[in-house]
Amino acid sequence: MARHLITSALPYINGIKHLGNMVGSMLPADVYSRYLRQRGHDVLYICATDEHGTPAELAAKAQGIPVAEFCAQAHDAQKAVYDGFALAFDYFGRSSSPQNVEITQHFARRLDENGFIEERAIRQVYSPADGRFLPDRYVEGTCPHCGYDKARGDQCENCTRVLDPTDLIDPRSAISGSTELEVRETKHLFLLQSKLQHEVEEWVSRHEADWPQLASSIARKWLTEGLHDRAITRDLDWGVPVPSDTWPELAADGKVFYVWFDAPIEYIGATKEWSDLDPATRDWKSWWYDVDTDVRYTEFMAKDNVPFHTVMFPATELGVREPWKKVDYVKAFNWLTYYGGKFSTSQKRGVFTDQALSVLPADYWRYFLIANAPESDDSSFTWEHFTATVNKDLADTLGNFVNRVLSFSRKRFGDEVPAGSAPGEAEAKLGGQIAGLLGEYEQQMESLQFRKAAAALRALWSAGNSYLEEKAPWLEIKTDQEGAALTLRTAMNLIHLYAVVSEPFIPTTAKTMREAFALTGDTATWVTVDEAKALASVPAGTPFTVPPVLFAKLTDEDLENYKERFGGTEA
DSSP: OOEEEEEEOOOBSSSOOBHHHIIIIIHHHHHHHHHHHHTTOEEEEEEEEBOOSHHHHHHHHHHTSOHHHHHHHHHHHHHHHHHHTTOOOSEEEETTSHHHHHHHHHHHHHHHHTTOEEEEEEEEEEETTTTEEOOGGGEEEEOTTTOOTTEESSBOTTTOOBOOGGGSEEEEETTTOOOOOEEEEEEEEEEOGGGGHHHHHHHHHHHTTTSOHHHHHHHHHHHHHOOOOEEOEESOSSSOBOOTTTOHHHHHTTOEEOHHHHHHHHHHHHHHHHHHTSTTTOOTHHHHBSOTTTEEEEEEEEGGGHHIIIIIHHHHHHHHTSOBOOOSEEEEEOOEEETTEEOBTTTTBSOBHHHHHHHSOHHHHHHHHHHTOOSSSOEEEOHHHHHHHIIIIIIIIIIIHHHHHHHHHHHHHOSBOOOOSOOOHHHHHHHHHHHHHHHHHHHHHHTTOHHHHHHHHHHHHHHHHHHHHHHOHHHHHHHOHHHHHHHHHHHHHHHHHHHHHTTTTOHHHHHHHHHTBOOTTOOOOSOOHHHHHHOOSSOTTOBBOOOSOSSOOOOHHHHHHHHHHHOOOOO
16 A cells, blocks of 8 residues: 655644644545544655744733743634634644754755755845834735735735835734835845746646646746745744854854745654654655655645645755655645635634534534545535534434334343344345445545535435435334344444444444444444445344444534624625
């Protein structure tokens, strides 16, 4: 089986993330990782908090605690939420780790040795009111390209164009709001991306046909516009320090590497963090160094992160002139909106992940988000849509099927799976249908088409309901008790199959369904075509229990309460 390296865009340390962040990177990466593990692949899923940059410094200052302490607390808070969503990272690291410092500095030295870093004196925005140089993220103003009046000095959140602070119209300090800004001279390191343009173009050309159109089109747009040399250092107290053995003057000035430079390197750094916990059995370099033919590397991210991962980080890796693993497949997502408007951490618009878990358990959210993932276009979250999906797919199609099969069988046949007659034409037809639908589900998961995979999973659940309605064991038992027992035994085998194949989407519920049956040695990780056709993995005589209601049906009152709490009008 193949080895799969999977990463999702690093969530920034400053604040709990919203549902848009969840569905745009970490959750689909988790679903895919779980699926691959179940199919027998060797999988390493790596993520981390992105901890450097001015926002972290300012947040720590606002709380009156050292920035390192703030980041440690925020990392633990985010990790708790991700645990609540059942994200099964192999390791969730921190970009402030010693390992990332070491590897980032190594990359910088190698880039310098190869002629791809240059020290330049530049004129940078300085705010006398704040008494500091302003990193580009903390200069705000109007985007000269689209007119968005809250554009940052590094990138416009609205049109995604990369900017410099001096590009902004009517610039102001994002710290104090002061418009009395000066431009002063300071020295910084620049990555000479322009010298790597041709190599990046060749590399993208070898991969873009396999990527989703969203990822390839963004990469090609950037390359068409031309790669520009970009500063990779900043005047901050918090970050990976510029190594004094290579740049003593800048190190003495307290320069640190800019977050966009060190954050992607943290994918490697976090893998080393993971490896260092058990170096006897874990080898981080076997995943990252000189492994192009051995490891398939898949990245998950929202569209605003695509340029950094398809152009800028590959340029860094190419310039190092060492055989570091580069991404094979970029799974890019559009945005999940909230009633047609953007989720926004800074503007507190939309449902945040900790709030979501306070409303309903994780599986409700996991299923809804993946079933409505913004793959081909932006998709909108509304409470009306969420409520309808939960009630139709989770409560009615899956939950009600499980409850009525197990409850009816216990009432009529006791606490063991009934035997009944031999399978007949209806069961053979059902087995063939389930095998076909399972193949469709596998195909969509293999191709990372998550909405289609959710539709195929839903079709599997629906097939059980159709079989149950056709056989109607509540009527069948009146004239053919053995036939009714067969129907229920077949339906119970469907429940077990659902438990196995639904695990990537709804892992907690899948575990509950599986544990309803006291099967000895139940170690199956997936369902073969033959097993799907036979529907016989839960034999007669197996003890079972009826679990609590798997998914509560949401009421009109629930809907109104959610809208009152979080806002939103029907789109």
